[in-house]
Amino acid sequence: MTHKFIEPKAPPISDRSVVGWMRNNLFDSPLNTALTIIIAYVLLQFIPLVLDWALFSATWVADSDACKAGSGACWGLINAKWRFILFGTYTYDEHWRPFVGMLILLGACVGSTIPVFWKPMRLLLLWVVSSVLLGIIMWGGIFGLSYVENTLWGGLPLTLIIAVYGTLFAFPIGILLALGRMSNLPAIKSFCIFFIELIRGVPLISVLFMSSFLLPLFLPDGVNIDKLLRAQVGITLFTAAYLAEVFRGGLQAIPNGQFEAANSLGLTYWQSMRMIILPQALRLVIPPTVNSFISMFKDTSLVVIIGLMDLLGTVKSVIKDPEWRIFYAEGYVFAAAIFFFFCYSMARYSAYLEVELRKGEGH
Amino acid sequence: MEHLNDEGVRAILYQVLFVLLAGMAVWYLASNTISNLEKQNVATGFSFLNLEAAFGISETMVDYEPSDTYAHALYVGFLNTVKVSAYGIIFTSIIGVIFGIARLSHNLLVRSVATVYVDIFRNIPILLQLMFWYALIINVFPHPKKALNPFSDVFLTNRGIYVPIPEPHPAYMWMLIAAVVGCIGAYFLKKWADKRQAETGQPFPTIIAGFGVVFGCALFAYVIGGMPTAIDTPALKGFGLRGGWNMSPEFVALFVGLTVYTSTYVAEIVRSGILAVPKGQWEAAESLGLKRSYILRHVVLPQSMRVAIPPLTNQFLNLTKNSSLAVAIGYPDIVSVANTTMNQTGQAIEAILIFMTVYLTLSILTSLFMNWFNAKMALVER
Numbered sequence: 001m002t003h004k005f006i007e008p009k010a011p012p013i014s015d016r017s018v019v020g021w022m023r024n025n026l027f028d029s030p031l032n033t034a035l036t037i038i039i040a041y042v043l044l045q046f047i048p049l050v051l052d053w054a055l056f057s058a059t060w061v062a063d064s065d066a067c068k069a070g071s072g073a074c075w076g077l078i079n080a081k082w083r084f085i086l087f088g089t090y091t092y093d094e095h096w097r098p099f100v101g102m103l104i105l106l107g108a109c110v111g112s113t114i115p116v117f118w119k120p121m122r123l124l125l126l127w128v129v130s131s132v133l134l135g136i137i138m139w140g141g142i143f144g145l146s147y148v149e150n151t152l153w154g155g156l157p158l159t160l161i162i163a164v165y166g167t168l169f170a171f172p173i174g175i176l177l178a179l180g181r182m183s184n185l186p187a188i189k190s191f192c193i194f195f196i197e198l199i200r201g202v203p204l205i206s207v208l209f210m211s212s213f214l215l216p217l218f219l220p221d222g223v224n225i226d227k228l229l230r231a232q233v234g235i236t237l238f239t240a241a242y243l244a245e246v247f248r249g250g251l252q253a254i255p256n257g258q259f260e261a262a263n264s265l266g267l268t269y270w271q272s273m274r275m276i277i278l279p280q281a282l283r284l285v286i287p288p289t290v291n292s293f294i295s296m297f298k299d300t301s302l303v304v305i306i307g308l309m310d311l312l313g314t315v316k317s318v319i320k321d322p323e324w325r326i327f328y329a330e331g332y333v334f335a336a337a338i339f340f341f342f343c344y345s346m347a348r349y350s351a352y353l354e355v356e357l358r359k360g361e362g363h
Numbered sequence: 364m365e366h367l368n369d370e371g372v373r374a375i376l377y378q379v380l381f382v383l384l385a386g387m388a389v390w391y392l393a394s395n396t397i398s399n400l401e402k403q404n405v406a407t408g409f410s411f412l413n414l415e416a417a418f419g420i421s422e423t424m425v426d427y428e429p430s431d432t433y434a435h436a437l438y439v440g441f442l443n444t445v446k447v448s449a450y451g452i453i454f455t456s457i458i459g460v461i462f463g464i465a466r467l468s469h470n471l472l473v474r475s476v477a478t479v480y481v482d483i484f485r486n487i488p489i490l491l492q493l494m495f496w497y498a499l500i501i502n503v504f505p506h507p508k509k510a511l512n513p514f515s516d517v518f519l520t521n522r523g524i525y526v527p528i529p530e531p532h533p534a535y536m537w538m539l540i541a542a543v544v545g546c547i548g549a550y551f552l553k554k555w556a557d558k559r560q561a562e563t564g565q566p567f568p569t570i571i572a573g574f575g576v577v578f579g580c581a582l583f584a585y586v587i588g589g590m591p592t593a594i595d596t597p598a599l600k601g602f603g604l605r606g607g608w609n610m611s612p613e614f615v616a617l618f619v620g621l622t623v624y625t626s627t628y629v630a631e632i633v634r635s636g637i638l639a640v641p642k643g644q645w646e647a648a649e650s651l652g653l654k655r656s657y658i659l660r661h662v663v664l665p666q667s668m669r670v671a672i673p674p675l676t677n678q679f680l681n682l683t684k685n686s687s688l689a690v691a692i693g694y695p696d697i698v699s700v701a702n703t704t705m706n707q708t709g710q711a712i713e714a715i716l717i718f719m720t721v722y723l724t725l726s727i728l729t730s731l732f733m734n735w736f737n738a739k740m741a742l743v744e745r
Contacts, residue, residue, distance in 0.1 A: 002652065025471055032470050039472045187378035191385065201726035202719045203684035205698060210719075213711040217399045218392040298488040305490075305691055312491055319498075328502065332495040336487045343486035 064323045074327040078334050081318045085334065088154015088309045094146065098157040101137045104130050105160050113349065127168065134161075150228050154309035156338065158228075162310065163297040166235040167243075173236070174243030179273065181244065182251055192244070199241035204299050208234045212306040231303045239296050246288045250281035286357065290350035294343050301339075311335050396712075403709070411708045412437075418703055420695045422611050433704050440700030441721060447614060447696065448683040451621040455682060456675075458622060459629025466634050477630070485627040490688050492624055497616035497692040504612075507604045516596045518604055524615055525597035528608040534588025538581045545580030549573035613694035617686065625682045629675060636671030637663065669740045673733055680729045684722060697721055 026036045057072025062080035078085070087095045108130035111117055117126055138157070141147040153161070180192035199207065211234030215225065254277055262272030282289075304313040315335045319328040400407060412434040419429050424442045427435060465477035484492070501521050505511060510518040510525075518525040529535065549572075556567035597607030610618075640663045648658040689696040697718050705714035 025469055032468075032473075035470060035473050039476055043472075043476075185374055185378050185381075187382050191381070197726075198723065201723040203687040203698070203722060205687045205690065206715060206719050206722065209702075209711075209715050213705070214396075214715065217396045217712070220395050221399060221402065294486075298486075301488040301490045302688070305688075312488065312494075316494070326502065328498040329495070332491060332498070336491055336495070339488055339491065340483065340486045344482065347486065 064327075067327060073333075074324075074330050077318070077324050077327045077330045081324070081331075082334075084155075085311070085314045085318060085331070086155045088158065088314045089152045090154060090157075091146070091148055091152065094140075094148065097137050097140070097145070097148070098153070098155070101134050102157045102160060104134050104137065105157075105164055109164060151226060153228070155314045156311050158308065159297075159300050159310040159312075162228075162232060162235055162300045162303060162308075163293070165232060166239050166296055166300070167293050169232075169236045170239035170243050173240035174247055175278070177240060177244035178247035178251060181248055196241045196244050199238055200245070204235075204238050204302055205305060207238045208302060208306050210234065211237075227306070227308060231306060231308055235296070235300065235303075238299075239292070242292050242296075243289065246285050246292055247281065249288065250283075250285035251277065253284050254281050283357070287350045287354040290346055290353065294346050294350070297342060297346070298339065311338060405709045407710075407712070409713055411704075411710050411713070414708070416704070416707075418707070420700065421693075422614065422695060433708070436700050436704065437697060437717060440695055440697035443694065444683070444686055444689075444696040444698075444721075447617050447621070447686050447689070447694065448679075450618055451625065451682050451686065452679045454618075454622045455625045455629055455678070458626040460633050462626060462630035463633025464637070466630060467637060481627045481630050484623050485631075489620060489624045489685055490691060493616055493620040493688055493692055496620050497612065500612040500616055507599065510599075510604065516607070518597055518607075520604065521612065522603065523609050523611040525604050525607045525609050527594050527596040529591065530593040530595045532588070532591035532593070534585055534591050537584040537588045541580040541584035542577055545577035548580070549576045552576060611694070613689070613692050616692055617689050617694045621682050621685055624685070625678055628678045628681075632671050632674045632678065633667075636667035639670045640666045672736055672740070676729055676733050676736075680726060683725055687718075687722075 027033045053072045055072075057070060059067045059070035059072065059074050059076050060079060062076045064074070064076070064080075067074035067076050083092070083095055087098045090098050108126055111126055111130075112123060117123055136142065136145070138153065139148060139150065177192050177196055180188045181196060183189050183192075208231060211230045212227065215230050215233065219225070258276055258280065259272070262276040265272075267275070300310060301312040303310055304316065309317070312335055315331045319325055319331045324331075397407075413432050415430055416433045416436040417429050418436070420427055420436060420439055422443065423439045424446060425439060427439045462477045462480060465473050466481065468474045468477070504519050504521045507518070507520040507522055510520040512518060516527045552572060553569050556569050556572075559565055559567065595606050595608075597604045597609070599605075644662055644666065645658060648662040653662070686696055687698040690699040690702055693699070701714040701718045705711045708714075
């Protein structure tokens with residue numbers, strides 16, 4: 001509390017001129033002025049160095065000796081190895097196939113973001129058709145395409161396949177788990193809580209270890225499932241537990257009146273879920289679902305630990321080559337840029353959706 | 364048959380069916396596992412824990428020899444997990460809060476730098492970042508003989524970072540105890556100050572006085588303890604550096620990677636926590652004539668804490684779980700020790716069970732804390 005008369009303040013500085021804007025935004029207090037000067041100084045030192053390394057002094061020809069002679073980044077590594085990094089050990093002359101497969105997969109994903117497809121039957125049709133096409137193009141064996149084993153798949157298509165199908169299969173499991181957790185049948189409820197909390201309580205790597213070491217033990221002798229499927233199972237279960245919690249958030253946000261209204265119409269449990277509750281609940285949780293897809297997309301890189309050749313795996317194996325070993329930074333930056341592109345655009349999409357879906361609620 | 368139309372009867376029926384199916388699935392998997400294990404001649408059970416581990420661990424917080432048992436090796440790994448997580452959580456909080464506030468700054472430069480930092484490091488997989496930092500330390504930092512020496516007695520090498528530390532002395536133990544006593548004192552000081560302010564309106568500089576009490580107690584113990592000044596400085600001996608505190612490249616890479624990655628999430632939580640406080644709260648406090656720093660501390664932060672603490676705890680738990688990626692760069696945390704154990708003994712189920720139990724325990728403790736906190740912080744409406 002002050003008992004002194006407070007002098008009127010001077011009128012605010014005009015924000016219209018450049019100088020006025022800078023005064024208001026960059027130099028309006030001693031602390032801000034100091035921060036502005038320090039950051040500007042560091043950026044002026046740092047940006048030229050980075051630009052010089054990445055662009056002006058960089059070597060672009062695919063020759064490691066030329067790279068070693070140069071002082072900047074060696075984009076020649078990418079120039080020489082981009083096909084291996086992107087497509088892994090897939091038969092070299094057939095690289096167009098994983099490329100087309102990737103386009104199909106991305107097409108199906110982009111298609112799923114268009115509201116026209118937000119109907120169960122249409123979504124199902126879209127994914128069945130694109131999965132069959134993807135299978136034909138990746139495995140081959142018919143239509144004159146040579147057969148390519150899935151142990152040879154690698155790089156970006158593999159990353160995308162694991163992430164997209166992980167989510168796709170996790171979706172129904174997640175819905176069931178969420179419904180089970182909300183149900184009033186104690187046996188089912190406690191099983192769902194146990195499963196969700198168990199998976200969410202441990203790191204993904206332990207789920208992957210489980211699926212890669214323990215799954216073969218669980219199955220009868222002679223049944224052999226390959227590494228890709230094992231990783232896929234682990235990732236799917238892991239994602240399902242996280243999605244279940246997201247869906248539960250949506251279910252809990254539905255007012256009780258909706259459940260009661262559905263009951264009073266004489267709908268069965270599954271009818272009311274399918275026609276009344278879930279469409280509303282899922283719509284509410286689209287943004288957090290996209291967010292959990294982003295984190296799962298990043299997490300697919302963990303399959304490298306159990307020996308799959310995803311995008312990170314191919315980069316790692318390129319920079320193990322003694323010829324290119326010292327250019328590890330370029331390899332990692334390339335992979336990071338690809339991951340960044342996907343994750344950042346999805347994050348923007350999710351942020352856009354959050355604003356867009358809220359518009360309808362204006363009342 | 365009309366019993367089947369009764370909801371209560373059906374509920375029981377469904378559950379009996381479910382339990383039967385689940386039981387059959389478990390029995391099927393278990394019998395497969397047992398027969399598979401018998402074929403592979405793997406004994407089940409935890410008796411392997413008492414066998415000699417016979418592998419070395421590059422960094423340990425307690426004494427460890429390859430001749431020690433597996434149980435001890437796993438304990439060493441657990442301590443390493445705790446160590447990197449503890450440092451990670453402390454630094455993540457500091458960096459995250461700084462960047463979270465910076466993202467709300469009206470200084471364009473500060474805001475853009477913070478936004479770029481958050482957007483970049485949030486959207487790149489943590490594993491890739493860990494591998495990058497590790498490769499950077501191994502390749503850019505020189506051999507110990509040509510160690511980088513940015514400050515006197517601090518050495519950056521591809522064998523890790525060496526910094527001087529005070530030589531062990533009983534006085535430091537006393538300082539720690541004194542600091543704890545000081546904390547308790549500061550707590551009572553705050554209680555007294557709050558009470559006096561509520562009664563008389565007299566404010567008290569609690570923060571400065573509190574730090575004064577804690578540091579004063581520690582300083583007092585230091586002086587009483589004989590003021591040890593001996594410092595253990597790293598120095599080049601033979602082919603390597605000796606002495607000082609050595610942080611291995613694996614530890615530094617893991618610590619930096621986890622801290623940078625998680626701090627972007629913390630920054631977003633802090634930002635949305637501050638934004639969650641309605642503008643009217645600022646304006647109401649301002650119209651009461653409160654100072655800006657006072658508003659931030661007594662009006663805005665307590666309210667944003669309520670929003671921010673639960674997701675923050677979640678991020679700290681995530682950091683701890685992500686520390687299991689240590690296995691990819693060779694830091695001996697519990698997962699990588701368990702991994703070595705199961706490669707040597709073939710006891711995959713037991714080894715995985717052990718580290719899953721450790722993480723589960725940590726998770727359950729965290730959610731217990733969160734429930735307690737939520738109950739304590741929940742708005743009490745009149």
